Amino acid sequence: MPHADSLILTLVGGFVLAFVFGMLANRLKLSPLVGYLVAGIVVGPHTIGFVADTELAPQLAEVGVILLMFGVGLHFSLADLMKVRKVAIPGALVQISAATALGWAMGRWLMKLSDLEAVLMGFALSVASTVVLLRALEERKQVRGDVGRLAMGWLIVEDLVIVIALVVLPLLIIQPGETLSGGELAASIGWTLFKVAGFSAVMLVVGARVLPWVLVRIAHTKSRELFTLGVLAIALGIAWVAYALFHSFALGAFLAGLVLNSSPLGHNAAERSLPLRDAFAVLFFVSVGMLFDPSILVREPLAVLGVLAIVIVGKSLAAMAITTAFRRDRATTLTVAASLAQIGEFSFILAALSVSLGGMRQETHDLILAAALLSISLNPFVFALIDRMGGRPVLAPPEPPRVTDLI
Template identity: 80%
Template sequence: MPHADSLILTLVGGFVLAFAFGMLAHRLKLSPLVGYLVAGVVVGPYTAGFVADTELAPQLAEIGVILLMFGVGLHFSPKDLMQVRKVAVPGALGQIAVATVLGWALGRFVLKLTDVEALLMGFALSVASTVVLLRALEERKQVKGEIGRIAVGWLIVEDLVIVIALVMLPMVVVPAGTPMDLGALGANVGWTLLKVALFVGVMLVVGGRVMPWLLIRIAHTKSRELFTLGVLAIALGIAWVAYFLFHSFALGAFLAGLVMNASPLGHNAAERSLPLRDAFAVLFFVSVGMLFDPMILVREPWAVLGVLGIIIVGKSVAALAITKQFGLDRRTGFTVAASLAQIGEFSFILAALGVSLGALSRETHDLILAAALLSISLNPFVFKLTDRLGGKPKPPRGAEPEAADGPVTDAVSPPTSA
């Protein structure tokens, strides 16, 4: 059987190289995500040497997406979001709009892309990485403070927008040259939104009653293995139902985590699923790196710099303007701006979806990945610059310091409480 060992080789190559390059990135004071992406580039088809299974890796990455979104739901706190809603909701929506328009302008008038491709590129550039943000806030001991709550709440709103976008994009985006029937499109969008609302309602009402009961029954077995399997079975099962209904694993995984978070055993569920979430999150970033052609940095250096400029400068200036409009102090504004000066996992998911729908070219996809890799690498330096411009925060007197170095993906999702 010619491909009998492809799964094992892909897992071994992915994990070993991700560990090696992740450690190297850590030693260089960079996010380990940079190392995971580089590991993917090394085992990808665009570099010499061992090449992982390019058909199997995306499927493993899909599991990573499910578990990432499950983690976001598990740690999503409506209470925390409501505390900062007056800034986070309009701020996130405004910043997404500004970055999308900037990306569209760059793509349409400089890179000569179509309107649809330029808009999708701008949208992919508008959302920051929750993983990178929380890692930075943990190292700066700001997760529990007001600045941390605002920044995390801001990204929670972005995450919710992306979940909706992942459901709606397959209907809105049509192949080039295909005439768009606005009436049929409106009907499809309306029907899909109705189905999503019904699905969310069923999950919150029925799942909110059944899932806690089910988790308690499983816990009574006093078997750690069965409890862990039960949590994963619920997450993957609901994600599959959402994919069957809406072609979106992300929506179902997020709702599964959200409902499970409300149960008495939600904390235990998060704890049990963490190791597997860590592992498949790493494989997700490795698989993204496999899709990246590093020669884009040589072929289109100015385009890469333009896209990177939107991420680091455009989004930061928009965030500063928005936070100033809401009367936030200088230090908070600069910290939020630095938090948003990068893109990550959701940009990768959007770019991959755009390619699969035929709305994004491989060249544009590589531009987004190149800018993501560079923005994640540069984010610590952006924070250092904003410390000088806005004033480095001092921890509250008597406050317990947070650990700067926890597990790599403890920061996959926002914390449950402020």
């Protein structure tokens, strides 16, 4: 492919096929994410026909990661988390630990992976997709109900864990030829977390005053283009600063969104960034699909079923045990369990970073992608199953109108 047209061909191929397969997935009552991933597989190097630029696509996908994390920060609600903190915080942490342990056990004993790679696989399988969860709750009209707030609070905790993990992960994966004692590793992690805390404090204290002031000044120009460009510059600029300090775009983008979320123009900023965020998020999922080798489904069917069982059965049982322990009703318990029985964008980010750092093999990465594709596709059927088991709350019949209401 000539270098001069590789960018436009990658964009055209990615967007057009993502639209086609996304529409097809939607008609089949599946998440459009499945269509975007399939589009990436079609234009990837593991299938015949047109192959997109495999070096350019991941760079475009990195922009998608930045805007995804920026969106997470923009929609982060500490108030909503506090309302369900007694269940969501311990629940998310225990569920992540349980799924990670299951992944480690399977990887270490059945797949003969190293301890580090097995833990990374389990950790990637432990976090659910916010995009898939929101779609499921919206279809069931439960986003603003008690169940929706609990499930979203649960995922907020998972998102925070992911942000920290993306910063610490490069320190845990020791490159060949390097030697690092336990004390040196602990000191390195402690120093990095100290710098992260300092950077976060500066962003939340100084940035909370400066960035809203900048947005207000831009808004006074009454230019939609300048305001959109300003929001994008803030997200990308702070993400680049965080990358320069901690090798993590995600942390800076998340904090930028978090700061703007508390500003008077935060809602406007979210609206302006949404089209760009959606477009580059699609490219992110397409690029993930390009890395997937579908032959893993034939070569390692038992391993695929194993990781899928961890995602759908293991995580669901852990969530059910936790919510039951906190004496939540049957409908809430089943709905939260079904909501977490899938993995998505953050699992891709963790797996891709692990591969790039040398801590995970491509075959393990493919297993995670296979589990994501299958779990997202099966999630509607999981919800249908829990509805049969009493997952949808029974609504009380409407009260008859009073005489005074009819006058």
